[in-house]
Amino acid sequence: MHLRRSTVSIAILAAAGLSLTACGGSSGDSSSGSGDKIKIGTKFDQPGLGLKEGNKYTGFDVDVATYVAGKMGYKPDQIEWVQAPSKQRETLIKSGQVKLVVASYSITDDRKKEVSFAGPYFIAGQSLLVKADSTINGVKDVKGKKVCSVTGSTSVENLKKEQPDLVPQKFDTYSKCAEALSNGVIDAMTTDDTILAGYANQSAYKGKLKLAGDTFSEENYGIGLKKGDTATCEKVNTAIKDMVKDGTWEKLVKADFGDSYEYNQKTNPPTPATCS
Amino acid sequence: MNALFSQFDLWSAFWMTIKLTVIGAIGSLILGTLVAVLRLSPVRMLRAAGTAYVTVFRNTPLTLIVFACSLVLWQTLGITLANDHSRDFFTVNNFRLALVALIVYHASFVCEALRSGVNTIPLGQAEAARSIGLTFTQSLREVVLPQAFRGAVTPLGNTLIALTKNTTVVMTIGVAELAYQLARINEFRSDLLNLAFAVMAMLFVILTVPVGIFLNTFSKRLAVKR
Helix, strand or coil, rough: CCHHHHHHHHHHHHHHEEEHHHHHHCCCHHCCCCCCCEEEEEEEECCCCEEEEEEEEHHHHHHHHHHHHHCCCHHHHHHEEEECCCHHHHHHCCCCCEEEEEEEECCCHHHCCCCCEEEEEEEEEEEEECCCCCCCCCCHHHHEEEEEECCCCCCCHHHHCCCCCEEEEEECCCHHHHHHHHHHCCEEEEEEHHHHHHCCCCCCCCCCCEEEEECCCCEEEEECCCCHHHHHHHHHHHHHHHHHHCCCHHHHHHHHCCCCCCCCCCCCCCCCHHHC | CHHHHHHHCHHHHHHHHHHHHHHHHHHHHHHHHHHHHHCCCCCCCHHHHHHHHHEEEEEEECHHHHHHHHHHHHHHHCCCCCCCCCHHHHHHHHHHHHHHHHHHHHHHHHHHHHHHHHHHHHHHHHHHHHHHCCHHHHHHHHHHHHHHHHHCHHHHHCCCCEEEEEEHHHHHHHHCCCHHHHHHHHHHHHHHHHHHHHHHHHHHHHHHHHHHHHHHHHHHCCCCCC
């Protein structure tokens, strides 16, 4: 009797385990009815680029992804958004959990070893975000100042090359930097100007924070896809070219980063590189 | 492997984890004992204060407490725990804020572990202590707490091991411990990520397993035989 009872409970546990794994596994084809879906990875917490508010997704990356997916034959309601934090972008692509990653994804040689890129669709550059009444006007003014960026990003290292004398602070998200900046306990935050413009344009900080000085690096935002998938890459590149040609690109930049945001006119709008 | 250690300074990160663990453990042991004394005291107000402390801090998400230390204590109330004009202000300030958070959080667990130790002592002993004329403080110091600590070694050890692993949470305010370096490895050398995970796991095993084995034998030897 005892043996039997324990056998039953083990069976129940095993069954529970099985059903759990079934839930955990990716069931991409389970979506109901209306044709295929496309899974796109983007940031969920980056105002101006990719932001999830309730069920709504806003930002430049989201708009670009929607346009590109549209050209590939997917309606907006056929897009399934997947959160793609910086750290997980390669993994998401390599494991096939998403088809595309549009998440302020800079094209670098290191990353090209693991994934392929279409684009670039935008050329951002590193800049500084300061309080609206700050005297900091550019890289030379941050000497000895407190500068914030996120853990595991190249931003502070890049800035140090321009201005070695600064006091760096690192949080795990940009939002924490923005909050600290508006509290006045740090003097500037640094990363891509697109991300900074997103915060400056957010209602909580509008008029309180501003971009300072010129950009001092070039970040080529690409659309990440599976290594060697040239067919998809060609389609995406064609879509990007169309987007620039028909004026949508210009319109989206204005809408998502705010009217006061000035992108680098020399490098933008970019021409997509050839797929490899 | 060598690239991992030379490029990312894992040893100093490991040392940081150890510092957080050891200082955090000592601090939370002291604060936790104080709170436990409050909860055992005959004064109702003090008991209420102790209970309130435990209720608020026990299992409140640690990330929240850590970030609140940074956002509320430092950014909003302007309490700095380091020299504001120093070049390594953030390193020192964040480290100390992180310690405050770790101590405050784990003190509630230490308090409850000690209380469980107190419950192993027959009530008659406390009564006997009082009846031979010891004051409340004396009876705690001479009779109750020594036995409570001996009975509470196992739950205190659990808290210590939890504290060791919880140090990874303080990465959120930029303290350069192991999880912080793991985040950097992920960004700069994602090809080494699997190796880095294995190394981190090993380092934590090195920290926690000996402590577990030691505490096990220790608790058996110390337990009050009744």
